[in-house]
Amino acid sequence: MQLTSIFIYCLIPELRQDLPGKKIKRILISQDKKNILILVRDKNEQKGLFFSSHPDFFRTEILSEKEIQGGKINFSPTSFFKHLENTRIQKIEQLDFDRVINISCIRKTKEKEERLDLVMELTGRNSNLILKRSKDERILDCLKKIDPQKSRYRQIGIGLKYNPPPHPEKKNPFKIEKESFEKLLKEEKEKEVGKFLIQTFNGLDDNLSQRICYDSFLKPDAKINQLSPQQKTRFWENFCNIIKDLKIYKISPRIILDENKNPTSLSLFDLPSLSQDKKLEFEKLNSALKEFFKQKIEKEKFIKQKTNLSLLIHKNIFRLEKRLVKLEKDQEEAKDYQKYKRFGDLLIFYQTRIKKGKDKIILKDAFEETQPEVEIEINPLLSPLKNAQAYFKKYKKSKEGQKVIKTRLEKTNSETKELENLLSELEKKEKLSNLEKIKDRLLKLGYSRKKEKIKKEKKKKKLKYSPREFSTSEGLKILVGKSQQENDYLTFHIAKSYDLWFHAQDVGGSHVILKKQTKDQSPSKESITQAAKAAAYFSQARESSKV
Template identity: 25%
Template sequence: MPYDGFVMRGTVEQIAKKIVGFNLRNVYLSKHILYFSFDNGDLKVSLNPNFSYISFVNHFVEDPEKNNFVEFLRSRIRGAKVVDFSNIQYERTVVLELKKIDEIGVVHNYVLYFDIMGKHSNAIIVENSEILEAFKRVQTKFRNIFPGEKFVLYPSDKLTIDEIDSFDKLKSVFEGFYDKKKSLVEFIYTKFQGFSKVTAEEVLYRSELDNKSLSEVSLEDLKRVYEILISVKEELKEGTLRLYYEDEKPKDISVIRLHQYRDEKKCSEFVKCVNEYFEYVEVKDKITEKRNQLISVVKSKIDHYENLLSELERELEECKDADKYRKYGELIKAYSYQINCGEEMASLYDWESDSHVSVPLEKNLSPIENSVKYFNLYSKLKRKAKGIEERKEILSKELSYLQQLQLTIENAEGLEELFEIEDEMVENGLIKKKVDKKGKKKSEQVSEPRKYVYNGFTILVGKNNRQNDELVVRSSDNDIWLHVQGMPGAHVVIKTNGKSVDEDTLYYAARLAATYSKGRYSSNVPIDYTYIKYVKKVRGLKPGLVLYSNFKTLFVDPIQR
């Protein structure tokens, strides 16, 4: 993970300067993140399994939660003075030491241990080596985390990089490693504190070695690894954090240089860069959470409608016997004089097919009554078939809307867009309207369509169904509208301003329409285009659905994003 032992140590050392000697004001919890508030900011301890880390932030706790562990901490350590804040060498365990004098004058020395280990992250408060409480009470093969248990550190046989002070020491560690089937990268991050898989791979990159199994590692290979470890040791002394970017977005952080990235920013203040990186990660996680939440609702509805349509198809298949029953009624009526009461089957000549037809009869009914029975059955099935077709049309439109909605959710790039889609889902009764804790409606957020400029023309791409409708309603008659043929996709509009659109621009807009459609991973995608004046938003159609005519079709490949 990006937040390895090296990053943690530098971050903790800088945070210590901000909180040691100061009094703790309060403790809060929000979405698996603990905030320990001081006058100058908050110690942030993220125990989220997706992004566990420690940092220092300005006062801001979003939606604090009620929690028994937090209440316990408040009762014991609120007002306590920070004696020390450190981590255990390069391990991802941080120690917060606190001193508190209680109401009757008794001095308490509390120790909070923060294990920053992904899904195993935890916070444990200890006094006199005894566990008082924990964020997560767990029992493992290594230790029990329960009140009253003796506290023991998470066991580790890792060495620090500082302990590798000679090649012979590294050689000894290598020879004593338990599993020679493991790879060289696994050996580095398993045996030495601070290294993550990424930084271990960096050691191999600098060593110009392949990630071979330990059984294949030669003495020369090991010497090369030793040389790089010594250089890493010197690099750590610089006290610089590097924040790496891809497409102008934070991608990774590391104390040592990572050669797989080109765009980097050096930070002497670890906390600022740690916050920049994890702010992006947390927003990205919120986007993923919200997207999955909305897609789950839509997919459930899609499955429901697809099942309904399948059932209607089965019922419609049964209605295909209607004409057969009409024929039976006609034949019985025509040949009723030949049929004896009490018969269960009659072979009757069909003048249309020039063949005899075996017609089942109910023996307790007269020939005319059998004829009426079949005519009634024919009429019933015909009415049913008509009703089924009408129902199918309604359900098919609902399904098309849901499939379009799913695509807009998948294409959404930010929380703002997803909230707009959520509002649309509320309006259409797919989810219940949410209110804040004060009972007020959530404020509406308005985003703009994606905007592209190509050959002097502005091209707009709807981000959601509301925007798709707005593009149709607000565009000029001679603007050009594009949409993928026969599948969900965004509405694309070329703003012509009365000018003639060149073929190159038309093809570019068509490729955008393919890119923001269900055909985005296909090739030769059909894109229909026409003037806006031929695109109609008919009353009763779901958001994002239109009728259009006088169109032509282009076949294009999506733009690779």
Template identity: 25%
Template sequence: MAFDGITIANIVHELNRNLLDGRINKIAQPETDELLLTIKTPGGQRRLSISASASLPLIYLTEGNKPSPMTAPNFCMLLRKHINNGRITKIWQPKLERIIHFEIEHLDELGDLCKKELIVEIMGKHSNIIFCNEDGTIIDSIKHVSSQISSVREVLPGRTYFIPDTMEKSDPLSVSFAEFQRVLTEKPMPLAKAVYTSFTGISPVVAEEICYLSGIDSALTPRELSEDLLTHLYRQFTLYFEEVTAGHFSPAIYYHGAEPKEFSALPLTHFSQYIRKEYDSISRLLEDYYAEKNTLTRIRQKSVDLRRVVQTALERNRKKYDLQAKQLRDTENREKFKVYGELIHTYGYNLEPGAKKLEALNYYTNEMITIPLDSTKTPQENALKYFEKYNKQKRTFEALTSLIEETRDDISYLESVSNALDIALSEDDLTQIKEELIESGYIRRKFTKKKVKITSKPFHYLSSDGYHIYVGKNNLQNEELTFHFASGNDWWFHAKGIPGSHVIVKTNGEELPDRTFEEAGKLAAYYSKNRGSEKIEIDYIEKKHVKKPKGGKPGFVVYYTNYSLMIDSDISQIKQLED
């Protein structure tokens, strides 16, 4: 979710509580498009990180520090000259734009009191940090924007600062019903899209939330709504933004399992299927959210080579399986050739020389059949030809039956590795998957004296009834959990017939309550290939009935009696423990 105007409003609210009347003590520019301000306030020293990065623009309070370059950039030197030791007298947001104004009071070279403005624009690739005089004249900016770059607005020293109104959006904080109705009904598009394209500061997620709170299908167009429905939508719209005006924010991150999906400054009730983690500070939320997002992005980037190995092997094995299946289908009629040979032996004695066919009674089915013959061969030679054909296809069938089973196992195994890559959360997880692929012969081990240290551990959950549940992240962990960690009376869970994790519930010799069975089933569903499906079939059985097949690949098991349950993959209410 990109920064929207509501998130900016939450940040402004927090900055006013923490930085107002504070003095700027230090100004650093650790990156070409980033500032780090250290501000002394009555409540102590605070650091404000501001990034105008095109890929990830951010502004938040932080406790962390960053090393600065040996020589400060020109923009940093300019700010130090003008506003070092300046007092922040006002922090505000125009309308609900993704812009924050810092009004700073300082003494000039003659000792006279004057004001400057530091304007932070969080606008994706157009983000900028602009330093202005009190009259709005631009002194300088962290990014210069000339007329060759933008035909809408130049951001250069000496130019007058203004907000380009290219989208002609309305202010959601002051819109009347008449204007609300007019701007929406002018747009022949789904309602949610009409909302976020008509008003400043609203993201697609917030537009969906407003429609959800109103009980109106967001896919309808505004013109399909009656005036009563539009009135109801407007009332819900204004109630939502009254919370913004009043500063009643409740920032939270929404997780899909361990992955942060969205964040918001106000509740997202239509995200009920996600785990909600609340924060008392939007700055702390942003720091955590982007740190976790960056970690996941880095893990996905680092797993690219492993995914390529797995995907290449999968494609090769699927092609092999299709070819073997086709060859196996070609052997389906082998019994027919055996019958032909037997019937020629039985009835061929009265055939005339040069006969091209034999019509005979098939004593297996009691039906008349016609058998093609080679007119240049004797009946005995024709019979021998059919027996040879039968024996060849029989040998092919027996060989292919074994080969196709091996190929099917290889595909299942590689799909389980692919699933393990999807749920990997750390470099240690990837290291263990790579080690597994090396042991299975898919990757050649590089000679090194340094032994690979693997510290990846299974996921650890606690059921609502206090039972410990463990989930393998990959096949090596699945093997370890099932055959070395679990006791005979512990319960074992797995998604039926699809790649997924082994889930072990430690019973401590007790009988498990139904709720724990359900929660373990949800975990098996969530950490399977079909994660997100409404209903997934889960097999569960006491661990003592789970066996390792001879010569089986890591994580492969067999069992002959089991219980089953149908469950969803919502694990939002199951507590995860940090080992």
């Protein structure tokens, strides 16, 4: 969900209610440099103006003193926007009905009066916070610098003159007349009414489109050329009703939920077509925004942590299963440890008859009544006595090894079962707080490291990795690890929580990541097949007919 120009329009009155007249005291920044917290105060209270340039969660919010003290994000003082400190907020406005908010500030002294503008550009991945002088539009500071290499059309940097983002080509819904609306309907007669609203008018999102269609007794997928004159008139009237309410900020913010109670979008009006259990109502848009993004961010963290835990558990189950195969093989070899003693006894019994230089001999078993022939492999460089001693040593080691192997098998089976149970438990978890018990258990089992150890690891010099890279037929990246370390780096550092992970089943092989371009993208079946083939090819089962 993106903040549209209409959301910004409706948020402006709430910003004006809380901020003008307050003095900017401190500027704080988050560790990832994506979030800024501006602390403002008057005689009565302290508030926080929060801005995020996060590509998925870009937004601005007003925080109460309680929320600031509660530590919404780990912030620290910064030299960014130092010119803004000790100025007083005067005016807040939306620039040109775009996703841009201009906050005018003033600093008065006996000698001079300085006017500054803090510009919040809430434009998706390009979201930015810019401070400029009002008199000459020169930029004093910015959260993100944009040089000619990043954009030929618009540069942002200290000392440059500020140019606003390109204006949307869509129509302003607040300035449309009936005649123009009817003309647009004729021009776009092949379109569905829902898409017509979203694609024609700046700021109209899917929820507003649904509400206008609902009030007009139209299905969003109804074609314009199939509407009767009466339906077109009703369509225009209900469009006007919604725009009229928006103009005077007569809104009823709601968070829209999916079947699992997860937030999917924000709506400025009630959506009567949805059942009540799929909507959360709020008095203020700012409150709805805060709750919506709080839940979305928590869900994102949950998915990421759950995915990482799942990969960690799968990785260790795979490692234990490999160990189990080796132990079972060792156990099978050590099962006949008595024969090594018999070989040693026979070599001593016949030592005078055995000539040095042979790699195997056939002897009659003198200790059996029937005296069957026994083939014994020997080292041609050693004497019969030395070969006998080697077999006695192997006998002793195998005999003791049986006990060790049995203990290790029991432990390995126990750990595998516990990890499988943890994996089953993990799959049922739906909240971030529910993952702590699983983390603690993995820590006790030795499969997870404490934060202190992780911090020390991060201080070490980072290794450079260059995984194999391919492209699918639809242009998606396929990344393939070249080593165990690179596999781990690829899975835990490069891959996003929504990317697709591939690995050949039950055999060693490379980790393969199919990179999605956006979180909501669904790769084609062909892309998934190509990534799966890469995982099969870069595995120990490459030559198998079935992987």
